[in-house]
Amino acid sequence: MFDYQKPLIQFVWHLCLVGVCLLLWCSSGNAGIADTWKHCECEWQPWEAWSECSEECYGIKIRERSVQLTQYDGCDEFTDCATNDMGSDAAICNSVCFNAGTYMSSLDTCHCVSGRYGRCCRNLVTCGDPGGISNGRKSGSNFEFNGQVTYRCDQHHNMTGGDSKRVCQDTGMWSGLEPTCVFVNTCGSAPCQHGGECIDGLNEYTCVCLPGWSGKDCQNDVQPPIASNCSGDIHVFTGETVTTVTWIVPEFHDPMDKGVTVVANYDQSQYEFPWGDFNISYVATKAHNAMTSECTFTIKVRPHPCEELNIPKNGARVCNGWMTDFGQYCLVFCSSNFTLPRNYDFRQWYVCGASGHWIAPIPMPNCSVPVYSFMETPDSQTTEKDVGLKFEACPVDNADIASAYIEKLQSSEFSTICPNSDSCKTENVKVDCY
Numbered sequence: 155m156f157d158y159q160k161p162l163i164q165f166v167w168h169l170c171l172v173g174v175c176l177l178l179w180c181s182s183g184n185a186g187i188a189d190t191w192k193h194c195e196c197e198w199q200p201w202e203a204w205s206e207c208s209e210e211c212y213g214i215k216i217r218e219r220s221v222q223l224t225q226y227d228g229c230d231e232f233t234d235c236a237t238n239d240m241g242s243d244a245a246i247c248n249s250v251c252f253n254a255g256t257y258m259s260s261l262d263t264c265h266c267v268s269g270r271y272g273r274c275c276r277n278l279v280t281c282g283d284p285g286g287i288s289n290g291r292k293s294g295s296n297f298e299f300n301g302q303v304t305y306r307c308d309q310h311h312n313m314t315g316g317d318s319k320r321v322c323q324d325t326g327m328w329s330g331l332e333p334t335c336v337f338v339n340t341c342g343s344a345p346c347q348h349g350g351e352c353i354d355g356l357n358e359y360t361c362v363c364l365p366g367w368s369g370k371d372c373q374n375d376v377q378p379p380i381a382s383n384c385s386g387d388i389h390v391f392t393g394e395t396v397t398t399v400t401w402i403v404p405e406f407h408d409p410m411d412k413g414v415t416v417v418a419n420y421d422q423s424q425y426e427f428p429w430g431d432f433n434i435s436y437v438a439t440k441a442h443n444a445m446t447s448e449c450t451f452t453i454k455v456r457p458h459p460c461e462e463l464n465i466p467k468n469g470a471r472v473c474n475g476w477m478t479d480f481g482q483y484c485l486v487f488c489s490s491n492f493t494l495p496r497n498y499d500f501r502q503w504y505v506c507g508a509s510g511h512w513i514a515p516i517p518m519p520n521c522s523v524p525v526y527s528f529m530e531t532p533d534s535q536t537t538e539k540d541v542g543l544k545f546e547a548c549p550v551d552n553a554d555i556a557s558a559y560i561e562k563l564q565s566s567e568f569s570t571i572c573p574n575s576d577s578c579k580t581e582n583v584k585v586d587c588y
């Protein structure tokens with residue numbers, strides 16, 4: 155009996171790989187028969203059945219046969235019949251890789267087509283069930299190579315991110331990413347209050363509120379009271395020291411019909427004011443949301459304004475630059491080479507009072523008289539009138555004229571408009587020269 159020996163089989167197999175096996179198997183006919191074959195009456199028994207194939211692909215199958223010999227002298231073992239082992243036979247079986255794989259001799263393995271794997275390419279790649287998704291449905295049940303699944307979101311849901319179709323790849327992974335279904339019928343519950351417009355969004359809505367409302371759901375009343383008939387500033391000119399001014403009381407209301415309370419700094423809409431500025435203020439408060447709005451305006455009570463005073467030729471008009479709303483007090487100054495005509499006096503004040511009229515007739519006189527005429531015929535009265543009221547030329551160096559003006563003002567009957575040096579100071583004197 156021949157015992158199957160694995161090393162031998164492998165030896166045979168490898169010889170086959172290099173193309174020798176054909177020769178080997180072909181020569182197994184009678185070449186190994188020993189000289190004593192006849193003498194020992196050796197006789198082959200029929201081949202037994204082939205063994206199972208050793209591998210699924212490119213395996214070996216073997217079969218065996220035994221030899222019968224007659225036990226003459228020197229005839230008691232297999233070697234008396236055969237010089238080498240012809241009791242076994244081997245052949246390649248399953249000489250294909252499955253599923254269109256190709257055998258690669260150098261690696262002694264099958265190279266499989268996409269989607270197949272395993273030594274013999276018998277196995278089909280599978281990606282497994284990719285699972286369902288929330289708020290959507292998956293269709294397709296072929297999870298093997300090239301199988302496809304598709305996803306659809308349920309009603310009121312939109313797919314955001316991920317892929318609606320995924321394919322099982324030869325890596326055993328599904329292509330793309332699992333999709334996400336997000337709720338989009340967010341306005342379905344009509345969440346916006348007070349007439350706000352709802353805009354659907356991904357998992358959340360947005361309210362566009364009507365004026366006066368705010369908040370996520372337009373739930374907050376942010377409407378302040380609305381003022382109507384709010385007066386503008388009021389200018390009143392009067393010759394009297396006190397005058398009665400009447401104004402329109404503003405009205406406040408709330409479009410949402412919540413209560414509004416109004417606080418005013420004057421409890422009437424009519425009041426006696428002296429000359430000056432008076433702020434009138436109405437503040438409305440809506441208790442419901444503590445919002446306020448106000449109407450404020452100023453009442454300006456002034457003496458009547460006077461006509462614009464001229465600037466004397468070759469001279470300057472010098473006036474107070476402060477409290478001008480309440481009176482103007484002006485003098486004429488002449489440039490050094492000119493003086494006033496004989497019948498005019500530098501000491502004359504031109505005053506605009508409450509009546510709106512200049513006291514002393516205007517216009518101011520021009521410095522129309524060249525000064526040499528006086529030099530030639532000195533006149534004590536004229537010289538006196540000139541003292542301190544001269545300047546070199548226009549434009550003027552204000553400081554000297556201004557201090558001369560203030561000196562004159564303080565010693566005049568109008569000294570009350572120069573009560574202190576805060577406003578009555580040289581910088582505030584207004585000098586305009588011609």
Ligand SMILES: *[C@@H]1O[C@H](CO)[C@@H](O)[C@H](O)[C@H]1NC(C)=O
Nearest residue numbers: 311312313338354355356357
């Ligand atoms: C959801 O998808 C529909 C159809 O494509 C689209 O009209 C709608 O604007 C989407 N909704 C959101 C919130 O993106």
Ligand SMILES: *[C@@H]1O[C@H](CO)[C@@H](O)[C@H](O)[C@H]1NC(C)=O
Nearest residue numbers: 381382383384402403404405
């Ligand atoms: C605004 O004042 C005018 C004149 O006094 C008056 O006719 C009108 O009704 C007032 N409007 C409101 C809204 O109070």
Ligand SMILES: *[C@@H]1O[C@H](CO)[C@@H](O)[C@H](O)[C@H]1NC(C)=O
Nearest residue numbers: 430431432433434450451452
């Ligand atoms: C009146 O209001 C103005 C600003 O609106 C302010 O500058 C001024 O001081 C106020 N006058 C009085 C007398 O309150």
Ligand SMILES: *[C@@H]1O[C@H](CO)[C@@H](O)[C@H](O)[C@H]1NC(C)=O
Nearest residue numbers: 489490491526545546547548
């Ligand atoms: C004033 O007159 C004198 C003499 O005529 C002259 O020299 C001087 O330049 C004049 N001054 C001015 C400011 O015109």
Ligand SMILES: *[C@@H]1O[C@H](CO)[C@@H](O)[C@H](O)[C@H]1NC(C)=O
Nearest residue numbers: 466467517518519520521522
């Ligand atoms: C002063 O001069 C101007 C310009 O020459 C002239 O229009 C005006 O009438 C003169 N004023 C007086 C009071 O003479």
